[in-house]
Amino acid sequence: MTSPKMRLARVRTAQIKTALEPDFDAVLAQHRLPRPAREKVTTLQLNLGKRCNMACHHCHVEAGPKRTETMPERVVERVLSLLARSPNVEVVDLTGGAPELHRCFRALVHECRAMGKQVIDRCNLTVLFEPGAEGTAEFLAQERVRVVASLPCYQRENVEKQRGKGAYDLSIAALRKLNALGYGSNPELMLDLVYNPGGAFLPPPQAGLQADYERELFDLFGIRFNALLTITNMPIKRFADQLNRTGQHAAYMGLLVDHFNPETVSGVMCRSTLSVAWDGQLHDCDFNQMLELPLSTPDGPARSVWDLASLDELCGAPIATRGHCFGCTAGAGSSCSGALA
16 A cells, blocks of 8 residues: 555655646747647547557557456447447547457447448557457458557567567568458558657658658568558656656657647647547547546536537537647657658
8 A cells, every 4th residue: 555655755756747847838829829729529539448468668558468457348338329429520549558459349340330430440460369369350351440550660670679579570470461351452441550769769751761661561571551650759658767767858858849840730639539548538639648637628627428428519628738748749740640740
């Protein structure tokens, strides 16, 4: 049990960290930009839980094989009910952890597709070979699910440095399996790859890096994919811990602030994406979810999926911002859909 003294120390540490955090709103004001406000929700991102077959060094969710948090069936049912009453939602984005390990994964995908929603599966690739996940790739193809697959590099050394020994070979095998099912060639079976830096630096230009991925993966393995998405490492949770251990946290935050790009602000994903945590709590984005920053509505706070009758109620709500928002607006920008500018 945590003692009152230890709890107080943690609170003070959090307060000091917040006080030292760069002021995102102040930088917006310097550029005469208004704080981002929510437009209509067109993408609903669901974190189905923190259980994952991997424990990657850069993971802002701190997911892993020992995590037990998983979305209860009653939350899944409530989400489906909200989707039925929210016609503006076009995309259901499933993430985790490894979303495929959730026991309701296939039923949820099927129901969303039956409503006419596009479904995205954020897949770490290696999960397709986990016991109990047999047939997952075939199911994804059958339901015409868009696969957004994490592959932090096309080189073995860099992949295994972030994700562990053996991850590269399994990832390549998974991509070849998806290709054999039509992903990357059939226009109805979209396969995108995700790059994130291997350290405390910004991603290179997305278009040039995609050309490198295409050349290397095809020449070595005959692998095809549709697009490469570059995502900046967020200075929260596991990556933040790594930055602190190596004494790079202040320098990395300085890098993000120095490369703030006002052209990215209009495209940040929190304007049109709503994030639902495994327990049904609502957040502006996946990163705010991990920091437990609550969502607001034009009429006040909305804490969970039970506080709304429709997602359309959120239009016009202010978005909670903190220092980590510089990660989405530095350089070419970063979102779950890749670069912004």
